[in-house]
Amino acid sequence: MSLIKIMIMDDDDEYSFNLCNSLTHNFSETLLVNYCSNSYNIEEWIKKIDPDIVLTCEKYYLQIKKYFAKPIFILSSGVTESSFSEIPSIYKYKEVDKIAGDIVNGFINTGNIIKNTKEKNTKVIAVYSASGSVGKTSIAMGISSFCSLSGLKVFYLNLEQFQSTNFFFSCNAEYSLSEIIYYVQQRDRNLISKLPALWCQEPSANIFYFKEAKHPFEINELLPGDIEFLMNSLKECGKYDLIVIDMDSRFDSNSIEVFVNADEVIYIITDEEICLHKTKVFMESLSMLSNTTGQHSYLLHKFLYVANKVSNQDLPLFPHFISKESFISQIPFNEIVNSKKFSIMGGPEEIYNSIKKIAGRYISSQPGG
Numbered sequence: 001m002s003l004i005k006i007m008i009m010d011d012d013d014e015y016s017f018n019l020c021n022s023l024t025h026n027f028s029e030t031l032l033v034n035y036c037s038n039s040y041n042i043e044e045w046i047k048k049i050d051p052d053i054v055l056t057c058e059k060y061y062l063q064i065k066k067y068f069a070k071p072i073f074i075l076s077s078g079v080t081e082s083s084f085s086e087i088p089s090i091y092k093y094k095e096v097d098k099i100a101g102d103i104v105n106g107f108i109n110t111g112n113i114i115k116n117t118k119e120k121n122t123k124v125i126a127v128y129s130a131s132g133s134v135g136k137t138s139i140a141m142g143i144s145s146f147c148s149l150s151g152l153k154v155f156y157l158n159l160e161q162f163q164s165t166n167f168f169f170s171c172n173a174e175y176s177l178s179e180i181i182y183y184v185q186q187r188d189r190n191l192i193s194k195l196p197a198l199w200c201q202e203p204s205a206n207i208f209y210f211k212e213a214k215h216p217f218e219i220n221e222l223l224p225g226d227i228e229f230l231m232n233s234l235k236e237c238g239k240y241d242l243i244v245i246d247m248d249s250r251f252d253s254n255s256i257e258v259f260v261n262a263d264e265v266i267y268i269i270t271d272e273e274i275c276l277h278k279t280k281v282f283m284e285s286l287s288m289l290s291n292t293t294g295q296h297s298y299l300l301h302k303f304l305y306v307a308n309k310v311s312n313q314d315l316p317l318f319p320h321f322i323s324k325e326s327f328i329s330q331i332p333f334n335e336i337v338n339s340k341k342f343s344i345m346g347g348p349e350e351i352y353n354s355i356k357k358i359a360g361r362y363i364s365s366q367p368g369g
Contacts, residue, residue, distance in 0.1 A: 003032040004107050007051035010075055011059050013037050015092065019055075022096040029239055030196040031100065043067045053107060058084050071110050073103075098174055101197030108190050122235045123362060126245040126262040128255070130282035131275040134268045135308045139331070139355060140246040141168055143266075146359035148206040152241040155199075155234055156209040159227075159258070160248045161219050163212045171200035176211035181218050184226045184233070191229075192237045208240070219248075224257040231261045242362050251282060256289075256299075265302050266328075266358070269319075270309045280321050306358060309333040329358050 006023065010016045020035040036045045042060065046067045054064055054072045061084065064072060074089040090102045127140040140156065148154045158165045158177075175198045183191045199208045213219060222230075234243055245258055259265055269279055286300060305322055307330040331354040 004030060004053065004103065005049060005051045006031055006033045006103065007045065007049050007054045008033065008035040008075075009040075009042070009045075009054065009056045009060050009064070010035075010092070011057050019092075019096070019099070023100060026096060026201070027100045027196055031103065053103060055090065055103075061087070071106060073106060095172070097197075097200075101175070104194060104197045108193050122240050122243060123264075124231065124235070124243045124245065124262045125362065126247055126258050126265045127268065128247040128249075128258075128265055129268040129275070130249055130251060130278040131270070131272075132249050134270050134275060135331070136249075136268045137164055137168075137246050139266070139268060139306065139308065139358070140244050142355035143359045143362070144207050144242075144244045145205070146356050147242050147244075147362055148202075150359075150363045151206070152363065153206045153239060154208070155240045155243045156207055156246065157230075157234070157243060158209070158212075158246040159219065159222075159254075160246060161216050163216075163219075165209060165212045169200065169202055169207075169209060171209070171211045173198075173200050173211050177213040178215075178218055180210055180230065181213065181221060181226070184230045185221070187229060191233045195233065195237055222254060224253045227254050227257040228261060231258075251285065259299050259302065262302065264304055265299075267303050267305050268308050269305055269322075270307070271311065276319055279319070283321060304328045306331065328361070329354050331355065 008016045008020055010019075016035040016037075020033045023031050023033045034045075034049050034051070036042070042063050043066075046054075046064070051068075052070060054068055054070070055075050056064055056072060057075050057077075061072065061074060072087070074084055074087050075092040076089040077092060088106060090099055090106075092099075125143070127136050127143070129136050137158075137160075144154045144156045156165075179198055183194065188194070198210065200211055201208050231243070231245075234240065245262065247255065247258060267279070269275060283300065290299065303326065305327045307327065309332075310330045311333050332350050
């Protein structure tokens, strides 16, 4: 994604310096930020930086306007003089992610488009099971965590109706999956440009995600075309090495759309009879669909299987209707893990190693992995 060049000039040099550092640290993929001391020559710095947007306090607005014809935003402390009331402003003491969102939206609203200028070989994996309560979300989160700690940039996309994203992550962002759903339904051509203002990032990690939708019903409004548009937008933004999709247990046209667009589908299975039954029915249904329509016959070849909550790791779980070669890992049952929330990076060693083995597929597939 190309960079928006920002110049900050405020009468509080310490504020300008801190805002510049915060924006650079958190949004370096999108924003190229410089700040100017209030003792600098404004005209010379505008020529030197050639910014796309200037953020300034009211004190320097008129001086900057003499030399700069592009968007200027007032960094407001909350009380704005009447002579500046018509000028776009940003409250200077709001969270840095909201300031970044205002910058991106302001840039777009003035007729600009942020174009992707670099390619990244983004791999998409979906985590799915036709049966509930099999540990699907915990495994998706574990894969995301291991891959992010290895240096990969990971997007965790939860498409469940009843999500647990806010359980694992603490994001206080203003925007959520609700806004994403609206934009994809509108086929917003600037969605890629808006993504930096809409996603959240887990502190000290390379995991990005959307805050849960405001209401569980909203996820049901998505159609297959919406799913495709969203997945393509995340891939085309050029930021992520890996997208991990945490799917619902439903089997419908939206599920098929995810399967089609994913590179691999990790199917979670347990040794419970009801899970084995639902898995068999699912595989038969997908096979029947491909035979009937003449499409999607290749989808079953994308599926890899993980046996979770295995009571005895020495007894491999290989149902006759699944090839042994398609099993990639077994995760033992652990009462502690299954009774309370825990950190996957600090969990029991056998579980740690099992999920690390799964994540290793995607770490090793990246350049330098």
